[in-house]
Amino acid sequence: MGTTWAIVLAGGVSRRFGERAKQFERIGGVPMVARTVAAARRACDGVVLVLPPGRDWTGEPVDAVAEGGDHQSESLRAGLAEVPADAEIIVVADPAHPLASDALFSAVIERVRGGADGAVPVIPILEVVQRVRDGRVVETLPKDDLVLTQTPQAFRADVLRAVHADRPRPIENSGLLVERGYRVVTVAGDVGNVHVTTPRELAIAERLADTGICP
Numbered sequence: 001m002g003t004t005w006a007i008v009l010a011g012g013v014s015r016r017f018g019e020r021a022k023q024f025e026r027i028g029g030v031p032m033v034a035r036t037v038a039a040a041r042r043a044c045d046g047v048v049l050v051l052p053p054g055r056d057w058t059g060e061p062v063d064a065v066a067e068g069g070d071h072q073s074e075s076l077r078a079g080l081a082e083v084p085a086d087a088e089i090i091v092v093a094d095p096a097h098p099l100a101s102d103a104l105f106s107a108v109i110e111r112v113r114g115g116a117d118g119a120v121p122v123i124p125i126l127e128v129v130q131r132v133r134d135g136r137v138v139e140t141l142p143k144d145d146l147v148l149t150q151t152p153q154a155f156r157a158d159v160l161r162a163v164h165a166d167r168p169r170p171i172e173n174s175g176l177l178v179e180r181g182y183r184v185v186t187v188a189g190d191v192g193n194v195h196v197t198t199p200r201e202l203a204i205a206e207r208l209a210d211t212g213i214c215p
Contacts, residue, residue, distance in 0.1 A: 002088035004109055006040035006152070007079035008033065010095050011050040011068015021052065023095040025202055028209045032098035032196065034059045039215070040093050040152075043105035048082040050075045073169045080161060089113065090160050092173060093152040099205055099214040100152055100193050107187040108154035117182035118155040120174045121189035122147035149174065150189045190214075 010023040010033040023033040033049075037060040040047045046063040053067050064082035068075035076092065083090060089112050091105060104121050111119035125146050131139040153174060163176050170176035174184045192214040194205045208214040 002086055003045040003084070004043070004089040004091065004154075005046040005048065005063075005083045005087040005157075006044040006091040006093055007076060007083065008036050008040055008047060008049045008062075008093045008095065009068075009072060009075050009079065010036070011052050011066075011075040011078070012072065022196060022202065025196075027098055027202070027206050031059065031095075032205075033095040035098045035215075036093050036095040036100070037062060039100055039102060039105060040091065042102055043109065043152075044091055046084070046087070048079045050079045071169050073164070073167070076173070077164050077167065080164065083157065087157045089154055090157045091152050091154045092160075096196050097151045097193050098196060099190075099208060100150070101190060101215055104150075104187075104190055104193065105152050108152055111185050111187055112154045112156060116185040117159045118153065118174050118177050118184035120153045120184060120186055121150045121193070122186045123150065123189040123191055124148075147186070148189070150193050150195070 024031050037047060037049060048064045048066060049057060049062040050066045050068045051057055057065050066078040066082050069078060089109060091109060108119040108121060125143045125148060129141045129143045130137050131141060159182055163180050168176060177184050192208055194201055196202050196205055
């Protein structure tokens with residue numbers, strides 16, 4: 001297949017993290033966004049970095065910088081506008097998963113090269129899943145076919161552009177593809193690929209990086 005490009009979505013405001021934009025927090029002295037850009041550069045032919053409005057970038061070299069919007073879907077479309085028309089695979093990466101390995105990037109890309117419309121890394125849910133209302137457990141949910149989905153994710157470029165043509169606001173891009181009838185497959189995720197949403201997860205990611213278990 002042709003070229004593979006990455007869109008690194010670092011345009012959010014991180015409301016759940018606090019007053020600071022979490023993507024610029026450091027792990028092992030390196031900003032999370034810089035870790036993600038570096039991994040994307042190793043895996044892809046080009047990288048587009050989406051940043052908050054008014055934010056400059058002086059870190060790891062990228063091929064283009066775009067300004068994020070009010071919703072992640074708007075930020076993605078800003079990034080898509082900077083990806084060359086002849087790109088055939090687009091990897092969507094999120095600095096909120098700052099420890100994503102090179103192997104994880106390669107795995108999702110290879111599944112799309114193999115014919116899938118999209119590929120996402122997943123990990124099984126090992127804990128009991130329950131629905132709670134007003135502090136009370138009201139239902140225990142079966143989890144046999146449930147997984148936790150991570151980034152990076154890879155998509156056929158033409159498919160990703162097509163599903164965003166009418167400017168939807170999806171919660172998750174792979175779910176949008178499935179809703180539109182496309183085939184999204186899974187690869188084995190990594191429990192060390194921590195999703196940083198609060199300072200506590202940042203501390204966990206820092207410890208994992210310190211041990212050398214994760215990149």
